[in-house]
Amino acid sequence: MREELAKNYNPAEFEDRIYAKWVEKGYFKPDGDKKKKPFSIVIPPPNVTGQLHMGHALDETLQDILVRTKRMQGYSTLWVPGTDHAGIATQIKVEERLRVDEGLSRYDLGRDKFLERVWAWKDSYEERITGQLKKLGASCDWSRQRFTMDEGCSRAVREVFVNLYDKGLIYRGHRIINWCPRCLTALSDAEVEYKDMPGNFWHIKYPIKGEEGYVEVATTRPETMFGDTAVAVNPEDEATKHLVGKTLILPIVNREIPVIADDYVEIGFGTGCVKITPAHDPNDFLVGQRHGLEQIKVMNDDATMNAYAGKYEGMDRYACRKALVADLEAEGFLVKTEPHDHNVGTCYRCGTTVEPLTSDQWFVKMKPLAAPAIEAVECGNINFVPERFSKNYFNWMNNILDWCISRQLWWGHRIPAFYCDACGAMEVSKTDLTVCPKCGAPMRQEEDVLDTWFSSALWPFSTLGWPDKTDDLARYYPTDTLVTGYDIITFWVSRMIFSGLEHMGEKPFSTVFIHGLVRDAQGRKMSKSLGNGIDPLKIIEQYGADALRFALATGNAPGNDMRFSDEKIEAARNFANKLWNASRFVLMNLTEDDETLLTLPEESALTAEDKWILSAFNKLARSVNDNVENYEVGVALGEIYSFTWDTFCDWYIEMAKSRIFAKDTPEALTAKRVLVHVLTGILKLLHPYMPFITEEIYQALPHADESIMISAYPTFDKEIDFSADEEEIKRIIACITAIRARRAEMNIAPSKKAKLYVVTKYKSTFENAAPMLEKLASVSELHIVDSYDSSDAVAIATDSGNLYIPLADVIDFEKERARLTAEYEKNEGEISRLEKKLSNEGFVAKAPAAVVEGEKAKLAKYLETRAAITEALAKLK
C-alpha cells in the first residue's frame, strides 16, 4: 500500500506520526533471531538536571546512525537508553529551586522530604529528556530504559562496593580532599576545575625564637597560617639550610613552630621558605605526613574560620584574609604584597573555590584497577577513534591517584556501610543491616552517598541486568561502540573500562568513538552564562529532526569540534527539500503497477545512462558502508548528498526525462524502473542519517518492506556493475557541459536552439544521446559527421576525446577565438608538466606502474586536445 506524498516538504506533519508507528511496531527492540550477530550500544546517560542541548543531539545522532545502519545491515541491534541521577548537579538545582520558590534549605525539609522533591524533579526531567530523544528520532529500545538509581542499578552499585571492599580496594581514610564549601561535600580530583585568577603573594615575617631575625615566607592564602605547623626549607639550599631546627613564632597567634627540611621546597623559588599547613594543602599534607606534623583545621565546612583563627573566628575565609593582612601590616609583619596570578581550584558544578582540607572519606585504591585498564587499550582490545585520544586516557590512568568516592550529599547511592555505636563495629553489606552482628545493638547506615560516576562506571553492565546473569548480558555484553565527547574520557570512559574489566572480567566495549563539542556560529562554547545555547527542539520545530541530524552529521570529522549555524541548518533543510521534490517528480510519473516498477529491467533494455547511474550507485553503496565501518559518518553522508543532488537529480533525472515523457513506451518503463531502484537505494542509504523523510517517501514509493527501517542496507551488487560502460555517459556529460558553457559565454538565450555538428570517433554514443543533447544542451539538430568544414561556422574542442562541437548558428567568432587560445595555452601547460614528469627517470622507475600509466594516458588526452584545438583554430581563419 502506498501513501500520498504531500506537495510541500513539511516535516512537522509526519515526524511524530512516523516515530509512533515505529514504536508501535516494535522495530527498536532487538530482533530475537539468534543467527544474527548482536550489536549493542548503551547511551551515555544524560543528566536529569535539565534538558538536552546540542552536544546531546550530536551524541545521540551519531549513535542512532550507527545503530540504524547496523540494524539494516542485518545485526540484532540493541540501543539501551537511560538517564543519570547526576548527584551534585541535580541536588544543587533542586536546592536552588527550593530556595527561590519557598525560601527553604534542604535542612529545613530534612533528608526524606528533600529526596521526595528530587525524585519528583527527576521524574519530570527524565520524561522531558526521553521526549526529546524521541523527537530526534533515536531508535533506542524504550522497554529497556534505565536510570542510575533505579532498583537494578542500585543493586549493582552495592554489589560492586562490597566486592571492592572485600578485596581491600575500597577503604575509609583520613586524608586531604577537595572540599566545596558551597555544596558542602568532598569532590574527587576530576571534579575540580582550575581557573586563572588574579591574586597576591603576601610576604610575611615569621620571627625566630630567641633571635633578632625572622624568616620570610610568601603565601597566596594567608588565612591558612593559623593552621601552620612548620616552615620548610630545602636541605640542599645554602641560603636557608642554617635555619633547620630553629623555632619560629607564628605572628598574631604566637604559636611556636619548627623549621624543617624537605626537598619538596624548590630552591630559588620565592623566599625559599614555605609555610606548611598540612590540613589545608595537598602538598603540605604529604610534607606533614613525612615529618609527623600536627594537622590543624582552621575552617568550618562552609569556609568560615573556626576557633583556631582566634579573633577572626566566624569570618568568611576571604573576609578573614583581608582583616588578617591589615593586621599583619599594622604590626609590621607584612614585608610586601606582590600581585600574582594563580590557578585556583573550583567546584565543577557550582564554581565555588574549593578548599583543600583533611576529612574522613571513602576511597577506591586505583593502582591495581588501573593496570589492566591500561593494558586493555595498549594491546588494542579497546580502540579509541580517533586513536590520539588514547594518549589522553593513558596520561590519566598512568598518573592516577586514589579516587575519593564519598560525597556529603543526600541525592545518590547511600554508601552501604553500617555502624554500631554500641560496640564501634563497622560492617559493609549488600543488604541493609539494622542489628549489629557483633553485639546485637542497632546499627545506623553511613550518611554519605557515592560519587555519581561510581554508578555511571557500571552502566554498560548494570543496564543489561548485572549482577543477575541475564540473557541480555550474555548476548549484548561487551557492547560494541561507546559514543561520547572527549570531555568525559577521564570522568567516565576510563572508569567504565576498569570497572568492566574488574567486575565482568571483560571490557565494556570494543570501540570508543569520540566526537567534539558543538560550538556556536562564532566558535564559542555553548553555555548558559553566554546565553548562546541553541535548543535542539526549537531547531526541530523549525526545520525538522532530519535537517538537524543532517547538519550535525555532515562534514563532522571524528574528535573535532564543529560549529552550528543558521547556514548549516538551512543547507540541510534545502537538501531534504530537494530529495522531497525529486521523489515527488518520480512519483507523479509512476503509472504502472508496483510489482512491475519494483523489478529492474533486463540488462539488454538498459541505456547507457541507466548503466551509468546504476554503476555509480553501486559504488556509492560500497563506499558508504566502508566509511561507516570506519566511523567516517561525515564522509559517508557527504557522498550520499553529492550523489543524490549532483548525480541523480542534476543529471540522471534530467537525462531520463526524454524517455519518461514518451508515455506508455517500453523505454519509459525502463527509465521509471531504474528511477525507482536508485531512488529507493538512496533512501535506504540515507535512512540512518535522515530517518523520517526517508520513511515518508519510502511509504509513498512502490516498496517491498513494511518499513525502510527494517529493509536491507544496500551493498555493492556485482549484478549491476557496469563500470566498463561509464565512459560513454561521461563523454556526453562533458559535451553537454561544454555546450552550456559556450552558450553562457556567448550569452545565447536558452530559447535559441542551435545546430550541433560533432566530429567524433564515438559515433554510436552520440547517436544514442541525441534526445539528451536536445533536451539538456538546446540542440536543434544533431549532425554526426566525419569532418566539418563549413566556412560560416567554427569549432570548439573538449578534452573528452577528439571532439569538435560546432554550434553552427550561434557562435561568436571573436570570442571563440580568444577562448580557444586561452584553452590552448592552459593545455600546453599541462602537456609540458606531464612531459617533464614522464621524462623524469626517477618517477618512471620508482612510481607504481598504475600511476605511471595514468600519467601517460593523461598526456595522450592532452595531446589529442591540442590537435583538436589547433584544428579548430585553423578553421576560425
Next chain:
RNA sequence: GGAGGCAUAGCUCAGUUGGUUAGAGUACUUGCUUGACAUGCAAGGGGUCACUAGUUCGAGUCUAGUUGUCUCCACCA
C-alpha cells in the same frame, strides 16, 4: 611545566594508507517563469594548502623547527 588539536577559497569546513588540474556548503558575478524543486536550474570568478628546512621520483598529506590559536592534564608555596 607536560601533552594534544587546529592553521586549506571572503566565511564555515572536508581532503582516509603520500600519486589527476586541491573539493563542498555558503557568500559573490552572470543568465534562466527549463513539464519535481527559486529551499531551484545553468555557467563563472575566487586558494603561493600559516612559515622555514628536510625525507621522497612526487608533499595539503610524512619529519623537524618557527609563528598564531584552542583544548586537556599537572600545579610552585
